[in-house]
Amino acid sequence: MKMDKNKKIVVVEDDEDLLFLLGKVLAKAGYEVECFPNGATIIESQNYAWPDLFILDKEMEYMDGVEISHRLKSNKQTEAIPVVMMSGSRENENVALRAGADYFLEKPLNIKRVLQITHSLIYDQKKKFA
Secondary structure (H helix, E strand, O other): OOOOOOOEEEEEOOOHHHHHHHHHHHHHOOOEEEEEOOOHHHHHOOOOOOOOEEEEEOOOOOOOHHHHHHHHHOOOOOOOOOEEEEEOOHHHHHHHHHOOOOEEEEOOOOHHHHHHHHHHHHHOOOOOOO
């Protein structure tokens, strides 16, 4: 997979170890990555360069992934940006998709699958996932 260094991904995850791991893996794959421990920063910031993809944890303090996704998909500036939501429970998949997430990943994460989904959502947004 050829990556474009200009493609930016924002990862929002309150688990510091997973946040660090995703940041490193995605950067090694060639993406520009910004990592945040909560979603308040990305929603409340006025001077923010929007990414090509958001990867959100579903359950976080302050503002969870469902609320972030809902706000992103309700904003004309961000409604077309793909959102991947992660959770340790498959039961959260329908909640994530109803909140506007384009894809759901169950934890523990399969890093190969994360990279496949990331690439597909950024470069082939019309692709359907199995």
